[in-house]
Amino acid sequence: MLKFFAALPPVLIGIEACGTAHHWGRQLQNLGHDVKLIPPIYVKPYVKRQKNDAADAEAICEAVTRPTMRFVEIKSVDQQAGGVLHKTRALLIKQRTMMFNAVRSHLAEFGLVTGTGVAQVVRMVDRLAKGDELDLPELARETLGVLARHIQELQDKLTRIDKQLTRWHYRNDVSNILETIPGVGVITASALASMVTNAQSFRSARHFAAWLGLVPRQNSSGGKTRLGKITKGGNRYLRQLLVVGATSVLRHVRAGSVKGFEWAKALLDRRPPKVVAVALANKMARIAWVVMTRGVEYERKELAIAA
Template sequence: MPPAYVKPYVKRGKTDAADAEAICEAVTRPTMRFVAVKSRAQQGVLILHKTRDLLVRQRTALINALRAHLAEFGIVTATGPGGVKALTTLLNDARDDLPAHARMALSSLVAQLDKLAAEIERLEAEIMVWHRSDDTSRRLATIPGIGPITASAIAASVPDPTQFRSGRQFAAWLGLTPRSNSSGGKERLGGITKQGDGYLRRLLVIGATAVVRMVRRDPRHQPWLASLLERKTVRVATVGLANKTARIAWAVMTRKEVYAA
């Protein structure tokens, strides 16, 4: 059981006896939700994902440090992968213009970037191998906005999709539904709750961002999304599309069918 669902049954204080009593009380509730047990293979794939995510964040930190240090010497390039490549090229061209200590330190950052890039590619290759061998992951990859990385992460994180009664409940588990603060018969909805698995939520929002960018260039791809973009801001529409993608993913996993537009 998720600890947050057991906590309300703790009467007072924090002791082993009080926690055990609360667990015994919570487990008897008919509406209690339980965490599905993952297989060893699924746990191994999730470790691949978590390690890759850690290395990507470290790479981002190194790139920010490299940009900041070179900006002090007037060396600035565009953002994105192309800008990083141009930055390292300018660094090599400006070696004679940089102090020796700065040149040595920045060269160390570039070497670390190269090592991280190689390790990230190696992890992504392993994730791709598992994705191709898993039926659920391959079916999820047929959904617009879901690629092999997102598909394999969802397939490994959700061993039993039938534990969710509906796609909306699955989207709520990911924290993609509005936070409710209703009382006295008056419904009040706020921003998304951001509860649940933050990694999956981030992957779905990133995928939705790519779809939104495509639809803004050619609205014929998804008329529903094009209509939503006319009424809402881009970020609100992106999160709304991520919510819809999560519901579709639940349906694909439950029915064991590929996505059909």
């Protein structure tokens, strides 16, 4: 394929954004072509009747020439590497949670109830891995010991990945300045830096928050504005991290140990905490857009943690 495109003069090439699109986009750009990645959901309206390769190609050609079309920025190799770290970390956490739930439920079948929280399960897992004598049949104890040792292996891998993420974070300038935002730590900052290719491709902070699915869903007609729940569109992983960070900030707001969030404290008096957390996550996303587009640290003059 590269030989074919190398023989062509510079042309406009449209590609549906997928797992390998960023790699081929970089390769074709190196040959001097103008490459545009299009989200598949924006190509679908241009497919006529039945879906096949020819109809898809025609739809992509039509979509890439539209003046109002929104494109996906091509990621660098370093950004994709950071994304692999985050995706692997999320997968290992999911597997660890599954193992935790399995151990907890199997122990409950024999009358051994673990306490609430991860720490209680970890304590029981450590006992199983060491082969401590528990009120369990020998076969069940040996089998649960296998699960316990697997959980410990997953935890060791997660620790190594967290260290790699921390090193990647401190090597990346964008990730470093994102960490200055309240509620944004190493994980969220590095995720934003690796998954948001070019913040300037968004026209405003609101468009960036909308891309993350943190704005209300609209069902407006006849001049009447109707807003519903958030759209939950875009990158689910980034949205989850921002909401978790906002929830952490709200804990300090309730305790009165943080200044500058009077609006959030007043909102907590009349709205559920989860709604306020999403509203704060929206604000954090908009701040992150400003920080990334301007390349400056976030000013904390009124948001300093009280002593």
